[in-house]
Amino acid sequence: MIFYLIYISSAVKLMTEYELLLLLRQSQKKNAELAITGMLLYKGGNFMQMLEGDEKSVRELYTAIRKDNRHKGVLTIITGNIEKRNFNDWSMGFHNMDKVADLPRYENYIKEHLTLHSFQHDVEQAFEFITSFEVGNR
Numbered sequence: 357m358i359f360y361l362i363y364i365s366s367a368v369k370l371m372t373e374y375e376l377l378l379l380l381r382q383s384q385k386k387n388a389e390l391a392i393t394g395m396l397l398y399k400g401g402n403f404m405q406m407l408e409g410d411e412k413s414v415r416e417l418y419t420a421i422r423k424d425n426r427h428k429g430v431l432t433i434i435t436g437n438i439e440k441r442n443f444n445d446w447s448m449g450f451h452n453m454d455k456v457a458d459l460p461r462y463e464n465y466i467k468e469h470l471t472l473h474s475f476q477h478d479v480e481q482a483f484e485f486i487t488s489f490e491v492g493n494r
């Protein structure tokens with residue numbers, strides 16, 4: 357079984373593309389070592405991330421991520437077990453949704469939902485939402 361965890365958080369300041377890239381490269385390197393896969397979404401100063409892998413590894417990484425001073429208000433939305441990974445073969449997918457031109461079909465959905473706390477009331481939707489993203493690197 358694969359353990360997964362989805363959380364949302366707020367960047368302490370708006371992130372530049374370069375800062376996001378650094379964060380992503382750092383994450384991909386370490387996740388590959390830990391056999392952790394997932395998806396990181398960024399939109400207007402908010403993050404949403406899904407981590408998947410061995411439960412102990414995911415929980416330890418999450419403890420480190422929570423302490424990262426680039427974001428605050430880290431809120432666990434849902435945790436659980438799945439039979440197989442959603443983001444296999446990729447240490448951490450990423451979509452910067454401020455570039456919504458890349459993702460037209462999600463635009464309204466994203467505008468409505470990807471703000472802090474809005475997923476808390478519908479955790480299954482959070483799962484559906486984040487796993488619907490294809491691995492990409494924008």
Ligand SMILES: Cc1cc2nc3c(=O)[nH]c(=O)nc-3n(C[C@H](O)[C@H](O)[C@H](O)COP(=O)(O)O)c2cc1C
Pocket residue numbers: 365379382383384386387396403405417420421422423424426427448
């Ligand atoms: C929103 C956000 C998501 C992050 N995601 C990951 C991640 O998936 N994997 C990772 O290793 N670090 C991630 N980090 C970075 C960690 O908080 C931390 O800086 C990093 O794991 C430390 O790596 P080190 O052991 O090389 O010092 C994330 C940070 C933020 C702010």
